[in-house]
Amino acid sequence: MVINIQDLYKGFGETKVLNGFNLQLMEGENLVLMGKSGSGKSVMIKCLVGLMEPDSGKVEVLGKDISIMKRQELDELRADIGFLFQGSALYDSMTVRENLEFPLRRHTHKFDLKNTDELVLEALNNVGLPHTINMMPAELSGGMQRRIALARALILKPKIILYDEPTTGLDPITAKEIILLMLDIQKKYKTSSLIITHDVDCARVIANRMILLLDGINYAEGSFEELSAANDSKIKAFFK
Amino acid sequence: MKKQSSTYLRLGLFVISGLIIFTLAIFFIGNRQHLFGENLKVTSVFKNVNGLQVGNNVRFAGLDVGTVKQIVMVNDTSIAVDMFLSIETARQMRKNALATINSDGLVGSMVVNIIPGEEPGSGALQQGDTLESISQVATADMLSTLNRTNENAAMLTSDLLKITNSINSGEGVAGALIKDDEMAEDLKHSISNLRQTTKSAITSVNRLNNLLSQVNFDESLAGLMFNDSISAQKFSSTLSNLDSSAVEINKITRDISDFSSEIKTGKGVINFMLTDTSFVNHLDSSLQNIESASHKFDQNMEALKHNFFFRGYFRRLERQKAREAEANEP
Amino acid sequence: MDGTYSFRKNLSSFFIEIGELTGFAGRFFQELFSRPFEFREFLRQCYNMGNKSLLLVGVTGFILGLVFTLQSRPTLMEFGAVSWMPSMISISIVREIGPVMIALILAGRIGSGIGAELGSMRVTEQIDAMEVSGTNPFKFLVVTRILATTLMVPILVILGDFIALSGSALVENLKGNVSYTLYFNQVFNTLEFSDLFPATIKTFFFGFAIGLVGCFKGYNSKKGTAGVGKASNSAVVFTSMLLFIIDFIAVFITDIFYP
Known part of the structure; x- marks a missing residue:
């Protein structure tokens, strides 16, 4: 078990977003978390990497409780987590190379600095875009940006990759390319993945196991086939 | 990497140019305040510093040679002013130089002026010397x-x-006086004479008229008169009076003609006349009186000559004149 | 009632903002002295703010000196005091107009730029991405930027002052037949350290204020593109106000030390 979330509560003022949410991610597993927008998926994933502090509950990543971690320890832990943001979140003011080098700057203990070029090229080859190395993010299409973002998430060879809506804002064909890329990478690096999405096609292709998030709790859990065949009207609403 | 190093180069140029300008500004300002280089400190004690401030300039023969460093009140009548002079110019100054405080222009700040001493031969200015001061009238x-x-x-x-x-513009009598007082005085004189004469001429003529009217219209009275010696004497005196009047009138007329010629040429008098119109009118009427009086007198005289009673008298008068003339011409 | 309520709400939100800004400034100093220091990013920001603002500052400064001199000429000529032009212009530019005008221009350029950049980085989760990548975004984005503005604004003001005085000298040279040597001689004859130093020290605070408010507004930007616009706009407004307050305090303090 690489991620263990128990009884997670998080609210913003009056609105309660997470109400005792539980999640376990096994090693080498592709877990898909589905939920409507505003249901607290992004909040949950941010609590996972320490971008947000939960109101209460336990968050363990790779066996360590992040709520009691110091900043430096947290940074070290984050090197083992790749994060693909919703809108790619490439740094606009930097070239593709600088974007990919960025995570390496603070984790030099893990790598020899002289290899950065090799690592950057390897990551770019993995996503099939080695020619874009000196381009600016604004010069790339949405799909290419997403792939670069994926390359950046992978460059530290993390044990866990968190995907926040990996296919949002992309056309179906590009979305499929991204999904296939994700599968390739999972096979290649044997990573565990937590995928947040509301894209059923994406879930169908990639999910080993699924959790449905509804009203701040894990409403249902199971494989894609089990859940899509369920009779519950609320579950059915997800698969329309 | 190449692009990056050119970026840093330009950044460096930018920063250094800013620092150079700042340093130059500090240098130029400091240079003026004699903060750099060797200085000679001299002191001068004044009674009144007239608002002199630390940092004001010190001048020697109009040349900025230093600045005021410190102003200390020693006691109630003396204020010590410390000055830093640049060593190159201070070398030219003598110990007996004098310091004064003046204002730099009418509204400018104050400056300490150092004036070379009178007697030559005094030694060169040394570090810590005290200069004599001269107090100046405050601006x-x-x-x-x-x-x-x-x-x-x-x-x-x-x-x-x-x-x-x-x-x-020759306004008023004052103007006339200043311009031509003698003539104006003359004129006044003449005028008063004229007035008097005219008056006496008129009275004479009136008296004559009265006499003649008695002669013409009352024969008995006239005969009485001629027989009566007193009456004849009286008549004779009247005639002589008349004669002298005529002479007088003649003189006055000459005066007036002189005077009018003066009027023609004398600028001051003209002005006088113009500004005194009543006088002019008076003059005019006087002249008219004179004219009419003399005319009447002439008529009367002619009438007298042709009169029966007086013919003898006139003949006697002529004879007497002729005798006198014979006696005078031997 | 409504008006009173909204006024009280505005007032309290204003004080909350001041408090948050102070906390932000405190965090800046705390992070400034802790390792590591993002030196390359700092240099990059210096270049972006310094070199790239130079043209703007140069053009406005030049025109400022030009116009100021042209406008003052008739009045000074009336008093027969045209020869005081270098003294008057240099004192007013170095002491007040140069620093304040240039700081306001830079608040418009740099302050709004930082507000918009950090705001959009916040909105597109780039700041989160940095955090996740193991880089402290506050150090990387905020500390470098505030430090860069604090150091670059004084240099820009010095250059701007110089360019403004050159513009003024040009007018005097063309209209009054005053040589550049005489002009700058008179300028340096008039200026005192008490003109130069307080004005220069004040520009460091101007620079700090521009960077601080820009970063504060951008870093705490609300979600969405409207949040970015608001961050950029309120950064300029707030900075401009702050600049005048700092200027007032600076002049006040200067007046105490150099009466």
Whole structure:
């Protein structure tokens, strides 16, 4: 078990977003978390990497409780987590190379600095875009940006990759390319993945196991086939 | 990497150019305040520093040679002013130089002026020397005095201007007096004479008229008169009076003609006449009186000559004249 | 009632903002002295703010000096005091107009730029991405930027002052037949350290204020593109106000030390 979330509560003022949410991610597993927008998926994933502090509950990543971690320890832990943001979140003011080098700057203990070029090229080859190395993010299409973002998430060879809506804002064909890329990478690096999405096609292709998030709790859990065949009207609403 | 190093190069140039300008500014300002380089400190004690401030310039013969470093009140009558002079210029100064505090222009800040001493041969200025001071009238006092003087001058000038203007336009008797007082005096004299004469001429003529009317219209009275010696004597005196009047009138007429020729040429008199119109009118009427009086007199005389009673008298008078003439011509 | 309520709400939100800004400034100093220091990013920001603002500052400064001199000429000529032009212009530019005008221009350029950049980085989760990548975004984005503005604004003001005085000298040279040597001689004859130093020290605070408010508004930007616009706009407004307050305090303090 690489991620263990128990009884997670998080609210913003009056609105309660997470109400005792539980999640376990096994090693080498592709877990898909589905939920409507505003249901607290992004909040949950941010609590996972320490971008947000939960109101209460336990968050363990790779066996360590992040709520009691110091900043430096947290940074070290984050090197083992790749994060693909919703809108790619490439740094606009930097070239593709600088974007990919960025995570390496603070984790030099893990790598020899002289290899950065090799690592950057390897990551770019993995996503099939080695020619874009000196381009600016604004010069790339949405799909290419997403792939670069994926390359950046992978460059530290993390044990866990968190995907926040990996296919949002992309056309179906590009979305499929991204999904296939994700599968390739999972096979290649044997990573565990937590995928947040509301894209059923994406879930169908990639999910080993699924959790449905509804009203701040894990409403249902199971494989894609089990859940899509369920009779519950609320579950059915997800698969329309 | 190449692009990055050119970026850093440009950044470096930018920063250094800013720092150079700042350093130069500090240098130029500091240079003026004699912060850098060797300085000679001298002191001078003044009674009144007239608002001198630390940092004011020190001048020697109009040349900026240093700045005021410190102003300390020693006691109630002396204030010590420390000055830093640049060593190159201070070398040229003597120990007996004098320091004064003046203002730099009318509203400028104060400066310490160092004036070379009178007697030559005094030693060169040394570190820590004290210069003699001369107190100067404060600018404020100077200005107030200047102001008063100015006001007086302005008053005088305006008065003078008024006088000049009135002289030029010959206004009033004053103008006439100033321009030509002798002539005006003459004129006045003549006029009063004329008045008197005219008056006496008129009375004489009136008396004559009365006499003649008695002669013409009352024969008995006339006969009585001629028989009566007193009456004849009286008549004779009247005639002689008449004669002298005529002489007088003649003289006056000459006077008037002189006077009128003067009027033609004399500028001052003309002005006098013009500004005194009543006088002119008077003069005119006097002249008319004189004219008419003399005319009447002539008529009367002619009538007298042809009169029966007086023919003998006139003949006797002529004979007497002829005898006299014979006696005079031997 | 409504008006009173909204006024009180505005007032309290204003004080909350001041408090948050102070906390932000405190965090800046705390992070400034802790390792590591993002030196390359700092240099990059210096270049972006310094070199790239130079043209703007140069053009406005030049025109400022030009116009200021042209406008003052008739009045000074009336008093027969045209020869005081270098003194007057240099004192007013170095002491007040140069620093304040240039700081306001830079608040418009740099302050709004930082507000918009950090705001959009916040909105597109780039700041989160940095955090996740193991880089402290506050150090990387905020500390470098505030430090860069604090150091670059004084240099820009010095250059701007110089360019403004050159513009003024040009007018005097063309219209008054005053040589550049005489002009700058008179300028340096008039200026005192008490003119130069307080004005220069004040520009460091101007620079700090521009960077601080820009970063504060951008870093705490609300979600969405409207949040970015608001961050950029309120950064300029707030900075401009702050600049005048700092200027007032600076002049006040200067007056105490150099009466």
